Amino acid sequence: MVSVAIGGLQTENLGDRSKITPELIANQVMEDNNIENVIAQGNTFPTYIIFEDDGVKVGVNIDLSVGEFGSYDGIYSEKGLEGKIAPEDLFEYEIINDGAIGATGMDSLSERTVKITGIKEEYCNVETDSNYEIKYDNDVIVKEGVLVVPYEVDGKNIPDGIQGEKYTVIEVSLKINSGDTWGHGHFPNVKTIIYPNTVEKLYADGDANGSGYDTTTVERIVLTNSLKEINGSVFDGCSYLKNIVYNGVEYTSESKFKEALTSYGVKYNENNLFGYFGTGLSD
Numbered sequence: 001m002v003s004v005a006i007g008g009l010q011t012e013n014l015g016d017r018s019k020i021t022p023e024l025i026a027n028q029v030m031e032d033n034n035i036e037n038v039i040a041q042g043n044t045f046p047t048y049i050i051f052e053d054d055g056v057k058v059g060v061n062i063d064l065s066v067g068e069f070g071s072y073d074g075i076y077s078e079k080g081l082e083g084k085i086a087p088e089d090l091f092e093y094e095i096i097n098d099g100a101i102g103a104t105g106m107d108s109l110s111e112r113t114v115k116i117t118g119i120k121e122e123y124c125n126v127e128t129d130s131n132y133e134i135k136y137d138n139d140v141i142v143k144e145g146v147l148v149v150p151y152e153v154d155g156k157n158i159p160d161g162i163q164g165e166k167y168t169v170i171e172v173s174l175k176i177n178s179g180d181t182w183g184h185g186h187f188p189n190v191k192t193i194i195y196p197n198t199v200e201k202l203y204a205d206g207d208a209n210g211s212g213y214d215t216t217t218v219e220r221i222v223l224t225n226s227l228k229e230i231n232g233s234v235f236d237g238c239s240y241l242k243n244i245v246y247n248g249v250e251y252t253s254e255s256k257f258k259e260a261l262t263s264y265g266v267k268y269n270e271n272n273l274f275g276y277f278g279t280g281l282s283d
Helices: 022-033 254-263
Strands: 004-006 009-011 047-053 056-062 091-098 112-119 146-148 152-154 166-172 192-194 201-203 220-223 229-231 243-246 249-251
Touching (some): 091 166
Parallel strands (some): 112 166, 146 192, 166 201, 192 220, 220 243
Antiparallel strands (some): 004 009, 152 166, 243 249
16 A cells, blocks of 8 residues: 655555556545645656645645555655664563454454553663653663654563564553653653554553653654554643654644544544643644
């Protein structure tokens, strides 16, 4: 699958990448989003896709090599991140689906899936509340302030997991289970959190009304088009948050980001999405 986001308009299932043309993208944008007057300025990539936004014609530069999701090469929305993925055993996990055989026999083996339930306290210097750092083998594992969430994990790192079998990460909570009153973690060495396109749900404490993880220093969060649900006050305490990249589009406004979630059918708790303390996002 090739998926392209243009000015907040999503187009998916474009087929064989080698056969995709700017005109095909423009036509698919109109069909998928039920709009008119979207045209491709050129016949080859890169090109401009021109569409109307509130009566104003807008040209968006499109190169097919940018913003592709849905394949291994596009597991993250930004290139070159595979070498920076956080170590698997940095996190705590819980199995969602163990890949059991279905009722119709061997052909219906389900995908093995898992949720990240938090970051292990042992890898965080939780004794000094104002100076948390995520460390691994005495080294700070966050390179250049970027925490890259893994998209799969070996069963050896999962309670009751099968060693040698890969489990896909589809749900994530990044709180630190430090035993403090709120169960939050401060990450002064984390500026950006990047999620893989396998993640379908972000949650805080596992229910719609749970508190979020307190990532006070995080300035940027990158999400892809796989997201289906944001549960609880996930961004609670992200007072330094400046932008959220979702479906290849950067949002600096809470309201615009919520509009985007709604337009793509993402389920979220509108009252608690950003908690009670606000963020650095404008409105």
